Amino acid sequence: MTDKEKDTAAAAAPASDAAPAAEPAAKEKKAIDPHAMLTVSTSPHIKSPDTTRSIMIDVLIALLPSCIWGVYAFGPRSVSLLLIAVICAVGFEALYQFIMKKRITVTDCSAAVTGLLVGMNLPSTAPLWIPIIGAFFAIVVVKQLYGGIGKNFMNPALAARAFLMLAWPNAMTASPQPFTTSSMFSVSVDSADIVASATPMQLLKTGTIPDNGIFNMLLGAKAGTIGEVSTLLLIAGGIYLLVRRVITWHIPVSYLATVALISYLFPQNAAERLEFVACEIICGGLMLGAVFMATDYATTPITANGRLLFGVGCGLITMFIRYFGGYNEGVTFAILIMNTLVWYIDNLTKPKRFGGVPNNGK
Amino acid sequence: MNKYVKQIKEGIVDQNPTLVQFLGMCPTLATTTSVSNAVGMGLAATAVLICSNVFISLLRKFIPKEIRIASYIVIISGFVTAVELLMKAFLTPLYDALGLYIPLIVVNCIILARAEAFASKNPVLPSAVDGLSMGLGFTVALVLIASVREILGAGTWLGLRVTPSFYEPALIFILPAGAFLTLGMIVAAVNKGKSFAAAYAEAHPKPEGVEVLPDEIVTDAPAAEETPAADEPASEEPKEEPKTEESEVSANGSAD
Incomplete structure:
Protein backbone atom coordinates (compact mmCIF):
# COMPACT_ATOMS: atom_id res chain seq x y z
CA MET A 1 0.00 0.00 0.00
CA THR A 2 2.73 2.41 0.94
CA ASP A 3 4.50 1.80 -2.35
CA LYS A 4 1.32 2.49 -4.18
CA GLU A 5 0.79 5.72 -2.28
CA LYS A 6 4.31 6.81 -3.11
CA ASP A 7 3.66 6.07 -6.76
CA THR A 8 0.50 8.12 -6.82
CA ALA A 9 2.23 10.93 -4.89
CA ALA A 10 5.07 10.94 -7.37
CA ALA A 11 2.64 10.98 -10.23
CA ALA A 12 0.69 13.84 -8.66
CA ALA A 13 3.75 15.99 -7.96
CA PRO A 14 4.55 17.08 -11.50
CA ALA A 15 0.92 17.84 -12.12
CA SER A 16 1.04 20.79 -9.71
CA ASP A 17 3.23 22.91 -11.93
CA ALA A 18 2.44 26.20 -10.26
CA ALA A 19 3.78 25.10 -6.89
CA PRO A 20 7.36 26.29 -6.26
CA ALA A 21 9.24 23.02 -6.27
CA ALA A 22 12.35 22.29 -4.29
CA GLU A 23 15.40 21.13 -6.20
CA PRO A 24 15.12 17.38 -5.66
CA ALA A 25 11.48 17.54 -6.66
CA ALA A 26 12.46 19.36 -9.81
CA LYS A 27 14.90 16.59 -10.65
CA GLU A 28 12.13 14.04 -10.28
CA LYS A 29 9.94 16.15 -12.49
CA LYS A 30 12.45 15.98 -15.29
CA ALA A 31 12.82 12.26 -14.95
CA ILE A 32 9.13 11.54 -15.46
CA ASP A 33 8.01 11.24 -19.02
CA PRO A 34 4.68 13.12 -19.39
CA HIS A 35 3.42 10.56 -21.86
CA ALA A 36 3.90 7.77 -19.37
CA MET A 37 1.55 9.57 -16.96
CA LEU A 38 -1.20 9.57 -19.50
CA THR A 39 -0.82 5.93 -20.37
CA VAL A 40 -3.43 3.83 -18.57
CA SER A 41 -2.57 0.20 -18.16
CA THR A 42 -4.18 -2.70 -16.37
CA SER A 43 -2.92 -3.89 -13.00
CA PRO A 44 -0.46 -4.78 -11.51
CA HIS A 45 0.88 -1.28 -11.04
CA ILE A 46 3.35 -2.10 -8.30
CA LYS A 47 6.43 -3.69 -9.74
CA SER A 48 9.17 -5.49 -7.92
CA PRO A 49 12.55 -6.54 -9.26
CA ASP A 50 12.04 -10.00 -7.70
CA THR A 51 11.72 -12.93 -10.03
CA THR A 52 11.28 -16.60 -9.26
CA ARG A 53 14.93 -17.00 -10.11
CA SER A 54 16.16 -14.28 -7.74
CA ILE A 55 14.02 -15.63 -4.89
CA MET A 56 15.19 -19.19 -5.45
CA ILE A 57 18.82 -18.09 -5.59
CA ASP A 58 18.27 -16.32 -2.26
CA VAL A 59 16.91 -19.57 -0.80
CA LEU A 60 19.91 -21.46 -2.16
CA ILE A 61 22.26 -18.92 -0.57
CA ALA A 62 20.41 -19.25 2.73
CA LEU A 63 20.64 -23.06 2.60
CA LEU A 64 24.30 -23.13 1.69
CA PRO A 65 25.89 -22.59 5.17
CA SER A 66 23.92 -25.46 6.62
CA CYS A 67 24.88 -27.68 3.66
CA ILE A 68 28.53 -26.84 4.14
CA TRP A 69 28.25 -27.73 7.80
CA GLY A 70 26.56 -31.02 6.84
CA VAL A 71 29.43 -31.83 4.49
CA TYR A 72 31.96 -30.88 7.18
CA ALA A 73 30.22 -33.00 9.78
CA PHE A 74 29.27 -36.05 7.73
CA GLY A 75 32.06 -36.22 5.22
CA PRO A 76 32.31 -36.32 1.43
CA ARG A 77 29.53 -38.85 1.05
CA SER A 78 27.00 -36.10 1.78
CA VAL A 79 28.41 -34.16 -1.18
CA SER A 80 27.53 -36.98 -3.53
CA LEU A 81 24.04 -37.31 -2.00
CA LEU A 82 23.37 -33.58 -2.31
CA LEU A 83 24.76 -33.39 -5.84
CA ILE A 84 22.77 -36.39 -7.03
CA ALA A 85 19.59 -34.93 -5.54
CA VAL A 86 20.07 -31.51 -7.17
CA ILE A 87 21.15 -32.84 -10.57
CA CYS A 88 18.31 -35.38 -10.67
CA ALA A 89 15.71 -32.80 -9.63
CA VAL A 90 16.80 -30.38 -12.35
CA GLY A 91 17.15 -33.22 -14.85
CA PHE A 92 13.72 -34.70 -14.13
CA GLU A 93 12.09 -31.28 -14.42
CA ALA A 94 13.74 -30.60 -17.78
CA LEU A 95 12.97 -34.12 -19.00
CA TYR A 96 9.32 -33.97 -17.97
CA GLN A 97 8.82 -30.55 -19.55
CA PHE A 98 10.60 -31.72 -22.70
CA ILE A 99 8.49 -34.87 -22.98
CA MET A 100 5.25 -33.00 -22.29
CA LYS A 101 6.26 -30.27 -24.76
CA LYS A 102 6.09 -27.56 -22.11
CA ARG A 103 8.36 -24.56 -21.77
CA ILE A 104 11.48 -25.74 -19.96
CA THR A 105 11.78 -23.66 -16.79
CA VAL A 106 14.73 -25.21 -14.99
CA THR A 107 16.62 -21.92 -15.12
CA ASP A 108 14.30 -20.49 -12.46
CA CYS A 109 16.23 -22.67 -9.97
CA SER A 110 13.11 -23.88 -8.16
CA ALA A 111 13.92 -27.48 -9.05
CA ALA A 112 17.43 -26.99 -7.71
CA VAL A 113 16.01 -25.76 -4.38
CA THR A 114 13.67 -28.76 -4.21
CA GLY A 115 16.53 -31.11 -5.04
CA LEU A 116 18.80 -29.54 -2.43
CA LEU A 117 16.08 -29.83 0.23
CA VAL A 118 15.53 -33.49 -0.69
CA GLY A 119 19.25 -34.08 -0.30
CA MET A 120 19.42 -32.21 2.99
CA ASN A 121 16.67 -34.42 4.38
CA LEU A 122 18.69 -37.59 3.85
CA PRO A 123 20.99 -39.17 6.42
CA SER A 124 24.53 -39.36 5.10
CA THR A 125 24.36 -43.17 5.17
CA ALA A 126 21.46 -43.35 2.69
CA PRO A 127 22.08 -45.46 -0.44
CA LEU A 128 22.96 -43.37 -3.46
CA TRP A 129 19.81 -44.37 -5.38
CA ILE A 130 17.58 -42.87 -2.68
CA PRO A 131 18.05 -39.22 -3.78
CA ILE A 132 17.23 -40.23 -7.39
CA ILE A 133 13.87 -41.66 -6.38
CA GLY A 134 13.26 -38.79 -3.97
CA ALA A 135 13.94 -36.22 -6.69
CA PHE A 136 11.68 -38.10 -9.11
CA PHE A 137 8.81 -38.22 -6.62
CA ALA A 138 9.23 -34.57 -5.63
CA ILE A 139 9.53 -33.14 -9.12
CA VAL A 140 7.44 -35.40 -11.32
CA VAL A 141 4.73 -36.76 -9.04
CA VAL A 142 4.19 -33.92 -6.57
CA LYS A 143 5.16 -30.86 -8.60
CA GLN A 144 4.75 -31.45 -12.33
CA LEU A 145 1.75 -33.79 -12.36
CA TYR A 146 -0.21 -31.11 -10.49
CA GLY A 147 0.77 -28.42 -13.02
CA GLY A 148 4.29 -27.35 -12.17
CA ILE A 149 5.64 -24.50 -10.08
CA GLY A 150 3.05 -22.73 -7.93
CA LYS A 151 0.37 -25.37 -8.46
CA ASN A 152 1.57 -28.16 -6.19
CA PHE A 153 -0.60 -28.57 -3.08
CA MET A 154 2.20 -30.04 -1.00
CA ASN A 155 5.80 -29.10 -0.48
CA PRO A 156 7.55 -31.37 -3.03
CA ALA A 157 10.70 -31.94 -0.98
CA LEU A 158 8.74 -32.83 2.14
CA ALA A 159 6.39 -35.12 0.23
CA ALA A 160 9.45 -36.88 -1.17
CA ARG A 161 10.85 -37.22 2.34
CA ALA A 162 7.57 -38.72 3.55
CA PHE A 163 7.51 -41.09 0.58
CA LEU A 164 11.08 -42.23 1.21
CA MET A 165 10.45 -42.60 4.95
CA LEU A 166 7.45 -44.81 4.34
CA ALA A 167 9.14 -46.77 1.56
CA TRP A 168 12.55 -47.45 3.09
CA PRO A 169 12.22 -46.68 6.80
CA ASN A 170 15.49 -48.36 7.74
CA ALA A 171 17.60 -46.35 5.32
CA MET A 172 15.81 -43.09 6.05
CA THR A 173 15.60 -43.12 9.84
CA ALA A 174 19.24 -44.08 10.39
CA SER A 175 20.91 -41.06 11.88
CA PRO A 176 24.67 -41.17 11.64
CA GLN A 177 26.93 -39.60 14.24
CA PRO A 178 28.73 -36.46 13.15
CA PHE A 179 32.44 -36.58 12.31
CA THR A 180 32.36 -40.18 11.13
CA THR A 181 33.21 -40.35 7.47
CA SER A 182 32.26 -42.96 4.94
CA SER A 183 33.31 -43.50 1.34
CA MET A 184 32.04 -40.99 -1.16
CA PHE A 185 31.02 -43.38 -3.92
CA SER A 186 29.92 -46.59 -2.20
CA VAL A 187 26.31 -47.24 -3.19
CA SER A 188 25.28 -48.36 0.26
CA VAL A 189 26.99 -48.15 3.59
CA ASP A 190 27.38 -50.76 6.26
CA SER A 191 26.28 -48.36 8.90
CA ALA A 192 26.63 -50.37 12.10
CA ASP A 193 29.48 -48.34 13.55
CA ILE A 194 28.36 -44.98 12.16
CA VAL A 195 24.75 -44.85 13.24
CA ALA A 196 24.04 -43.43 16.65
CA SER A 197 22.71 -45.88 19.20
CA ALA A 198 20.00 -43.43 20.20
CA THR A 199 19.23 -40.26 18.27
CA PRO A 200 18.41 -37.03 20.10
CA MET A 201 14.77 -37.39 19.10
CA GLN A 202 14.56 -40.91 20.51
CA LEU A 203 16.04 -39.71 23.78
CA LEU A 204 13.63 -36.75 23.93
CA LYS A 205 10.67 -39.04 23.39
CA THR A 206 11.52 -40.80 26.62
CA GLY A 207 12.22 -37.51 28.39
CA THR A 208 16.00 -37.84 28.47
CA ILE A 209 18.07 -34.77 27.65
CA PRO A 210 20.83 -35.70 25.16
CA ASP A 211 24.23 -35.32 26.80
CA ASN A 212 25.93 -33.58 23.86
CA GLY A 213 25.49 -30.20 25.54
CA ILE A 214 23.00 -27.67 24.28
CA PHE A 215 25.60 -25.32 22.80
CA ASN A 216 27.21 -28.13 20.81
CA MET A 217 23.85 -29.21 19.49
CA LEU A 218 23.03 -25.64 18.54
CA LEU A 219 26.23 -25.56 16.50
CA GLY A 220 25.42 -28.87 14.87
CA ALA A 221 27.36 -31.58 16.68
CA LYS A 222 24.54 -34.10 16.85
CA ALA A 223 23.17 -37.06 14.97
CA GLY A 224 20.68 -36.35 12.20
CA THR A 225 20.22 -35.79 8.50
CA ILE A 226 22.70 -33.80 6.42
CA GLY A 227 20.88 -30.49 6.45
CA GLU A 228 19.04 -30.41 9.74
CA VAL A 229 21.82 -30.62 12.31
CA SER A 230 23.23 -27.10 12.32
CA THR A 231 20.47 -25.15 14.00
CA LEU A 232 22.54 -21.97 14.24
CA LEU A 233 23.32 -21.83 10.52
CA LEU A 234 19.69 -22.58 9.67
CA ILE A 235 18.64 -19.63 11.84
CA ALA A 236 21.22 -17.49 10.06
CA GLY A 237 19.75 -18.57 6.72
CA GLY A 238 16.29 -17.73 7.98
CA ILE A 239 17.40 -14.24 9.06
CA TYR A 240 18.93 -13.71 5.60
CA LEU A 241 15.62 -14.67 3.98
CA LEU A 242 13.75 -12.34 6.35
CA VAL A 243 16.08 -9.46 5.55
CA ARG A 244 15.74 -10.13 1.84
CA ARG A 245 11.95 -10.30 2.36
CA VAL A 246 11.76 -13.71 0.75
CA ILE A 247 9.78 -15.03 3.73
CA THR A 248 7.74 -13.36 6.44
CA TRP A 249 8.23 -13.97 10.14
CA HIS A 250 4.74 -15.32 10.78
CA ILE A 251 5.10 -19.02 10.11
CA PRO A 252 8.53 -19.70 11.64
CA VAL A 253 7.76 -17.65 14.76
CA SER A 254 4.30 -19.06 15.40
CA TYR A 255 5.55 -22.59 14.65
CA LEU A 256 8.53 -22.38 17.01
CA ALA A 257 6.51 -20.56 19.67
CA THR A 258 3.83 -23.25 19.64
CA VAL A 259 6.43 -25.99 20.00
CA ALA A 260 8.14 -24.09 22.81
CA LEU A 261 4.89 -23.37 24.62
CA ILE A 262 3.66 -26.96 24.52
CA SER A 263 7.00 -28.43 25.54
CA TYR A 264 7.15 -25.90 28.38
CA LEU A 265 3.62 -26.56 29.61
CA PHE A 266 3.71 -30.34 29.17
CA PRO A 267 7.35 -31.39 29.40
CA GLN A 268 8.30 -35.06 29.18
CA ASN A 269 10.97 -34.22 31.73
CA ALA A 270 9.64 -31.80 34.34
CA ALA A 271 12.90 -31.66 36.29
CA GLU A 272 14.86 -29.98 33.48
CA ARG A 273 12.03 -28.06 31.94
CA LEU A 274 13.99 -25.33 30.18
CA GLU A 275 16.61 -27.71 28.79
CA PHE A 276 13.82 -29.87 27.50
CA VAL A 277 12.21 -26.91 25.73
CA ALA A 278 15.55 -25.95 24.18
CA CYS A 279 16.18 -29.50 23.00
CA GLU A 280 12.73 -29.83 21.48
CA ILE A 281 13.47 -26.76 19.37
CA ILE A 282 17.09 -27.51 18.53
CA CYS A 283 16.89 -31.23 17.84
CA GLY A 284 15.32 -32.91 14.87
CA GLY A 285 14.18 -31.26 11.69
CA LEU A 286 12.17 -28.48 13.32
CA MET A 287 14.36 -25.54 12.33
CA LEU A 288 14.83 -26.73 8.74
CA GLY A 289 11.10 -27.36 8.51
CA ALA A 290 9.96 -24.12 10.14
CA VAL A 291 12.28 -21.83 8.18
CA PHE A 292 12.57 -23.46 4.77
CA MET A 293 9.76 -25.99 4.34
CA ALA A 294 6.76 -24.38 6.02
CA THR A 295 7.38 -21.07 4.22
CA ASP A 296 7.06 -22.40 0.67
CA TYR A 297 4.88 -19.92 -1.26
CA ALA A 298 2.60 -22.29 -3.11
CA THR A 299 1.68 -24.39 -0.09
CA THR A 300 1.10 -21.79 2.64
CA PRO A 301 -1.72 -19.31 3.31
CA ILE A 302 -1.65 -15.85 1.78
CA THR A 303 -2.79 -13.68 4.69
CA ALA A 304 -0.77 -12.88 7.80
CA ASN A 305 -3.44 -14.30 10.10
CA GLY A 306 -3.63 -17.41 7.98
CA ARG A 307 0.12 -17.85 8.25
CA LEU A 308 0.01 -17.51 12.04
CA LEU A 309 -2.74 -20.13 12.13
CA PHE A 310 -0.72 -22.36 9.80
CA GLY A 311 2.32 -22.14 12.07
CA VAL A 312 0.30 -22.91 15.19
CA GLY A 313 -1.27 -25.91 13.47
CA CYS A 314 2.14 -27.19 12.40
CA GLY A 315 3.42 -26.81 15.96
CA LEU A 316 0.46 -28.63 17.48
CA ILE A 317 0.67 -31.58 15.09
CA THR A 318 4.46 -31.77 15.44
CA MET A 319 4.23 -31.98 19.22
CA PHE A 320 1.32 -34.41 19.02
CA ILE A 321 3.39 -36.78 16.86
CA ARG A 322 6.50 -36.30 19.02
CA TYR A 323 4.59 -37.12 22.20
CA PHE A 324 2.09 -39.74 21.09
CA GLY A 325 2.95 -40.80 17.54
CA GLY A 326 4.78 -43.84 16.24
CA TYR A 327 7.55 -41.67 14.81
CA ASN A 328 10.14 -39.80 16.86
CA GLU A 329 9.93 -36.73 14.65
CA GLY A 330 6.70 -35.15 13.42
CA VAL A 331 7.78 -32.11 11.41
CA THR A 332 7.37 -33.76 8.00
CA PHE A 333 3.84 -34.98 8.53
CA ALA A 334 2.79 -31.86 10.44
CA ILE A 335 3.71 -29.55 7.56
CA LEU A 336 2.22 -31.89 4.96
CA ILE A 337 -1.06 -32.12 6.87
CA MET A 338 -1.22 -28.34 7.23
CA ASN A 339 -0.38 -27.97 3.51
CA THR A 340 -3.58 -29.82 2.68
CA LEU A 341 -5.55 -27.40 4.92
CA VAL A 342 -4.24 -24.22 3.28
CA TRP A 343 -7.28 -23.81 1.07
CA TYR A 344 -9.49 -23.88 4.13
CA ILE A 345 -7.29 -21.50 6.12
CA ASP A 346 -7.24 -19.05 3.20
CA ASN A 347 -11.03 -19.08 3.08
CA LEU A 348 -11.27 -18.68 6.83
CA THR A 349 -8.94 -15.68 7.00
CA LYS A 350 -10.16 -13.88 3.90
CA PRO A 351 -9.75 -10.16 4.70
CA LYS A 352 -12.84 -7.98 4.71
CA ARG A 353 -13.19 -5.93 1.55
CA PHE A 354 -12.37 -2.26 2.19
CA GLY A 355 -15.65 -0.48 2.90
CA GLY A 356 -17.52 -3.75 2.75
CA VAL A 357 -20.36 -4.55 5.08
CA PRO A 358 -19.40 -7.17 7.68
CA ASN A 359 -21.07 -10.54 7.20
CA ASN A 360 -22.81 -9.39 4.04
CA GLY A 361 -25.19 -7.27 6.12
CA LYS A 362 -26.66 -10.19 8.01
CA MET B 1 -24.55 -64.39 -28.37
CA ASN B 2 -22.74 -61.38 -29.76
CA LYS B 3 -24.72 -59.20 -27.38
CA TYR B 4 -23.26 -61.02 -24.39
CA VAL B 5 -19.70 -60.74 -25.67
CA LYS B 6 -20.25 -57.03 -26.00
CA GLN B 7 -21.69 -56.93 -22.47
CA ILE B 8 -18.63 -58.68 -21.06
CA LYS B 9 -16.32 -56.29 -22.89
CA GLU B 10 -18.33 -53.37 -21.47
CA GLY B 11 -17.87 -54.66 -17.92
CA ILE B 12 -14.15 -55.29 -18.21
CA VAL B 13 -13.10 -52.29 -20.29
CA ASP B 14 -15.58 -49.53 -21.14
CA GLN B 15 -17.59 -49.57 -17.93
CA ASN B 16 -15.02 -51.12 -15.62
CA PRO B 17 -16.63 -50.78 -12.19
CA THR B 18 -13.39 -49.82 -10.45
CA LEU B 19 -11.27 -47.95 -12.94
CA VAL B 20 -14.07 -46.15 -14.80
CA GLN B 21 -17.07 -46.01 -12.49
CA PHE B 22 -15.04 -45.74 -9.25
CA LEU B 23 -17.37 -48.06 -7.38
CA GLY B 24 -16.28 -50.23 -4.49
CA MET B 25 -13.24 -48.15 -3.60
CA CYS B 26 -13.04 -49.48 -0.05
CA PRO B 27 -12.22 -53.13 -0.92
CA THR B 28 -10.18 -51.93 -3.89
CA LEU B 29 -7.82 -49.94 -1.70
CA ALA B 30 -7.82 -52.27 1.27
CA THR B 31 -7.50 -55.77 -0.18
CA THR B 32 -4.98 -55.19 -2.96
CA THR B 33 -1.90 -55.63 -0.79
CA SER B 34 -1.21 -58.95 -2.53
CA VAL B 35 -2.33 -60.60 -5.74
CA SER B 36 -3.78 -63.63 -3.97
CA ASN B 37 -5.96 -61.39 -1.78
CA ALA B 38 -7.10 -59.49 -4.86
CA VAL B 39 -8.05 -62.65 -6.75
CA GLY B 40 -9.92 -63.99 -3.72
CA MET B 41 -11.77 -60.75 -3.15
CA GLY B 42 -12.60 -60.35 -6.84
CA LEU B 43 -13.92 -63.86 -7.28
CA ALA B 44 -15.93 -63.75 -4.05
CA ALA B 45 -17.55 -60.50 -5.19
CA THR B 46 -18.15 -61.96 -8.67
CA ALA B 47 -19.91 -65.00 -7.24
CA VAL B 48 -22.14 -62.84 -5.07
CA LEU B 49 -22.77 -60.46 -7.97
CA ILE B 50 -23.91 -63.20 -10.37
CA CYS B 51 -26.18 -64.87 -7.82
CA SER B 52 -27.72 -61.65 -6.55
CA ASN B 53 -28.26 -60.35 -10.08
CA VAL B 54 -30.04 -63.58 -11.07
CA PHE B 55 -32.31 -63.58 -8.04
CA ILE B 56 -33.09 -59.89 -8.16
CA SER B 57 -33.90 -60.25 -11.83
CA LEU B 58 -36.21 -63.19 -11.06
CA LEU B 59 -37.96 -61.22 -8.34
CA ARG B 60 -37.99 -57.88 -10.14
CA LYS B 61 -41.73 -57.85 -10.73
CA PHE B 62 -42.51 -59.12 -7.27
CA ILE B 63 -40.46 -56.66 -5.17
CA PRO B 64 -42.42 -53.45 -4.42
CA LYS B 65 -40.62 -50.35 -5.61
CA GLU B 66 -40.76 -48.63 -2.22
CA ILE B 67 -38.69 -51.22 -0.36
CA ARG B 68 -36.52 -52.46 -3.19
CA ILE B 69 -33.18 -51.40 -1.69
CA ALA B 70 -33.89 -53.22 1.56
CA SER B 71 -34.98 -56.29 -0.40
CA TYR B 72 -31.80 -56.21 -2.47
CA ILE B 73 -29.69 -56.01 0.66
CA VAL B 74 -31.46 -59.02 2.13
CA ILE B 75 -30.84 -61.06 -1.02
CA ILE B 76 -27.21 -59.92 -1.29
CA SER B 77 -26.44 -60.59 2.37
CA GLY B 78 -27.82 -64.09 2.02
CA PHE B 79 -25.33 -64.87 -0.72
CA VAL B 80 -22.51 -63.11 1.09
CA THR B 81 -23.13 -65.26 4.15
CA ALA B 82 -23.01 -68.37 1.96
CA VAL B 83 -19.74 -67.26 0.33
CA GLU B 84 -18.29 -66.35 3.71
CA LEU B 85 -19.09 -69.76 5.19
CA LEU B 86 -17.73 -71.55 2.13
CA MET B 87 -14.49 -69.58 2.23
CA LYS B 88 -14.14 -70.18 5.94
CA ALA B 89 -14.52 -73.93 5.34
CA PHE B 90 -12.38 -74.39 2.24
CA LEU B 91 -10.10 -71.36 1.92
CA THR B 92 -9.26 -70.58 5.52
CA PRO B 93 -5.95 -68.70 4.90
CA LEU B 94 -7.60 -66.43 2.35
CA TYR B 95 -10.56 -65.94 4.67
CA ASP B 96 -8.18 -64.91 7.46
CA ALA B 97 -6.31 -62.53 5.16
CA LEU B 98 -9.43 -60.78 3.87
CA GLY B 99 -11.08 -60.71 7.27
CA LEU B 100 -13.72 -58.02 7.57
CA TYR B 101 -13.88 -57.34 3.86
CA ILE B 102 -15.82 -60.52 3.08
CA PRO B 103 -18.90 -59.53 5.13
CA LEU B 104 -18.50 -56.01 3.79
CA ILE B 105 -19.32 -57.28 0.28
CA VAL B 106 -22.94 -56.83 1.42
CA VAL B 107 -22.61 -53.08 1.11
CA ASN B 108 -20.28 -53.14 -1.90
CA CYS B 109 -21.48 -50.38 -4.21
CA ILE B 110 -20.89 -52.43 -7.35
CA ILE B 111 -23.35 -55.13 -6.33
CA LEU B 112 -26.04 -52.69 -5.23
CA ALA B 113 -25.47 -50.54 -8.31
CA ARG B 114 -25.87 -53.45 -10.71
CA ALA B 115 -28.97 -54.65 -8.85
CA GLU B 116 -30.55 -51.22 -9.07
CA ALA B 117 -29.32 -50.22 -12.53
CA PHE B 118 -29.46 -53.50 -14.39
CA ALA B 119 -30.92 -56.59 -12.73
CA SER B 120 -34.12 -54.88 -11.63
CA LYS B 121 -34.91 -53.94 -15.25
CA ASN B 122 -33.67 -56.89 -17.29
CA PRO B 123 -34.44 -60.59 -17.71
CA VAL B 124 -32.46 -63.32 -16.01
CA LEU B 125 -29.84 -64.28 -18.60
CA PRO B 126 -28.60 -60.74 -19.40
CA SER B 127 -28.51 -60.05 -15.67
CA ALA B 128 -26.35 -63.09 -15.05
CA VAL B 129 -23.99 -62.05 -17.85
CA ASP B 130 -23.95 -58.54 -16.45
CA GLY B 131 -22.98 -59.88 -13.04
CA LEU B 132 -20.23 -61.95 -14.60
CA SER B 133 -18.87 -59.07 -16.67
CA MET B 134 -18.90 -56.55 -13.83
CA GLY B 135 -17.38 -59.11 -11.47
CA LEU B 136 -14.64 -59.90 -13.96
CA GLY B 137 -14.00 -56.19 -14.46
CA PHE B 138 -13.68 -55.76 -10.70
CA THR B 139 -11.35 -58.77 -10.46
CA VAL B 140 -9.16 -57.60 -13.36
CA ALA B 141 -8.84 -54.13 -11.83
CA LEU B 142 -8.00 -55.54 -8.40
CA VAL B 143 -5.37 -57.88 -9.83
CA LEU B 144 -3.86 -55.03 -11.83
CA ILE B 145 -3.57 -52.80 -8.76
CA ALA B 146 -2.40 -55.64 -6.55
CA SER B 147 0.28 -56.68 -9.07
CA VAL B 148 1.82 -53.23 -9.06
CA ARG B 149 1.62 -52.97 -5.28
CA GLU B 150 2.97 -56.44 -4.57
CA ILE B 151 5.83 -56.23 -7.08
CA LEU B 152 6.94 -52.76 -5.97
CA GLY B 153 6.12 -53.15 -2.31
CA ALA B 154 7.24 -56.71 -1.60
CA GLY B 155 9.21 -57.72 -4.70
CA THR B 156 6.95 -60.73 -5.26
CA TRP B 157 4.03 -61.73 -7.45
CA LEU B 158 1.61 -64.29 -6.05
CA GLY B 159 4.24 -64.92 -3.40
CA LEU B 160 7.05 -65.67 -5.89
CA ARG B 161 10.10 -63.43 -5.97
CA VAL B 162 10.14 -61.63 -9.33
CA THR B 163 12.47 -58.69 -8.77
CA PRO B 164 16.26 -58.90 -8.98
CA SER B 165 18.07 -59.34 -5.70
CA PHE B 166 19.42 -55.78 -5.57
CA TYR B 167 15.90 -54.35 -5.56
CA GLU B 168 14.88 -53.19 -2.12
CA PRO B 169 11.07 -53.32 -1.87
CA ALA B 170 9.45 -49.95 -1.27
CA LEU B 171 7.22 -50.63 1.72
CA ILE B 172 4.98 -47.66 0.96
CA PHE B 173 3.21 -49.58 -1.81
CA ILE B 174 1.93 -52.11 0.72
CA LEU B 175 0.75 -49.29 2.99
CA PRO B 176 -2.53 -47.39 2.40
CA ALA B 177 -0.69 -44.41 0.86
CA GLY B 178 0.65 -46.72 -1.81
CA ALA B 179 -2.87 -47.92 -2.60
CA PHE B 180 -3.97 -44.39 -3.43
CA LEU B 181 -0.81 -43.68 -5.43
CA THR B 182 -1.15 -46.88 -7.44
CA LEU B 183 -4.86 -46.43 -8.08
CA GLY B 184 -4.31 -42.85 -9.24
CA MET B 185 -1.49 -43.82 -11.58
CA ILE B 186 -3.40 -46.77 -13.07
CA VAL B 187 -6.55 -44.71 -13.60
CA ALA B 188 -4.44 -42.01 -15.27
CA ALA B 189 -2.83 -44.60 -17.53
CA VAL B 190 -6.20 -46.15 -18.39
CA ASN B 191 -7.71 -42.75 -19.21
CA LYS B 192 -4.69 -41.85 -21.31
CA GLY B 193 -4.93 -45.14 -23.15
CA LYS B 194 -8.65 -44.68 -23.76
CA SER B 195 -8.29 -41.14 -25.05
CA PHE B 196 -5.36 -42.25 -27.20
CA ALA B 197 -7.43 -45.13 -28.58
CA ALA B 198 -10.38 -42.83 -29.21
CA ALA B 199 -8.18 -40.29 -30.96
CA TYR B 200 -6.60 -43.05 -33.00
CA ALA B 201 -9.97 -44.49 -33.98
CA GLU B 202 -11.18 -41.02 -34.92
CA ALA B 203 -8.09 -40.25 -36.95
Missing part, protein backbone atom coordinates in the same frame (compact mmCIF):
# COMPACT_ATOMS: atom_id res chain seq x y z
CA HIS B 204 -8.05 -43.50 -38.89
CA PRO B 205 -11.61 -44.76 -39.20
CA LYS B 206 -11.65 -45.73 -42.87
CA PRO B 207 -8.02 -46.40 -43.80
CA GLU B 208 -7.99 -49.29 -41.35
CA GLY B 209 -11.03 -50.81 -42.98
CA VAL B 210 -9.31 -50.42 -46.32
CA GLU B 211 -6.13 -51.93 -44.99
CA VAL B 212 -7.97 -55.07 -44.07
CA LEU B 213 -9.71 -55.29 -47.40
CA PRO B 214 -6.71 -55.91 -49.68
CA ASP B 215 -6.25 -59.38 -48.23
CA GLU B 216 -9.62 -60.40 -49.59
CA ILE B 217 -10.22 -58.23 -52.62
CA VAL B 218 -7.06 -56.63 -53.81
CA THR B 219 -8.57 -54.74 -56.74
CA ASP B 220 -11.06 -52.88 -54.56
CA ALA B 221 -8.44 -51.02 -52.59
CA PRO B 222 -7.79 -48.11 -54.99
CA ALA B 223 -11.52 -47.72 -55.63
CA ALA B 224 -12.23 -47.32 -51.93
CA GLU B 225 -9.55 -44.68 -51.56
CA GLU B 226 -10.86 -42.71 -54.53
CA THR B 227 -14.46 -42.31 -53.50
CA PRO B 228 -15.34 -41.21 -50.02
CA ALA B 229 -18.96 -40.84 -51.13
CA ALA B 230 -19.06 -44.45 -52.23
CA ASP B 231 -18.60 -45.55 -48.61
CA GLU B 232 -22.27 -45.52 -47.87
CA PRO B 233 -23.37 -48.10 -50.42
CA ALA B 234 -20.28 -50.15 -49.69
CA SER B 235 -20.80 -49.92 -45.97
CA GLU B 236 -21.98 -53.51 -45.67
CA GLU B 237 -18.49 -54.81 -46.06
CA PRO B 238 -16.53 -52.41 -43.86
CA LYS B 239 -19.22 -52.42 -41.19
CA GLU B 240 -18.12 -55.82 -40.08
CA GLU B 241 -14.56 -54.63 -39.80
CA PRO B 242 -15.07 -51.77 -37.34
CA LYS B 243 -16.24 -54.25 -34.72
CA THR B 244 -13.01 -56.19 -34.77
CA GLU B 245 -11.19 -52.92 -34.93
CA GLU B 246 -13.03 -51.66 -31.87
CA SER B 247 -12.15 -54.72 -29.91
CA GLU B 248 -8.52 -54.36 -30.93
CA VAL B 249 -8.56 -50.77 -29.82
CA SER B 250 -10.19 -51.58 -26.54
CA ALA B 251 -7.68 -54.34 -25.99
CA ASN B 252 -5.02 -51.70 -26.38
CA GLY B 253 -6.82 -49.54 -23.89
CA SER B 254 -7.04 -52.27 -21.31
CA ALA B 255 -3.45 -53.27 -21.77
CA ASP B 256 -2.44 -49.82 -20.60
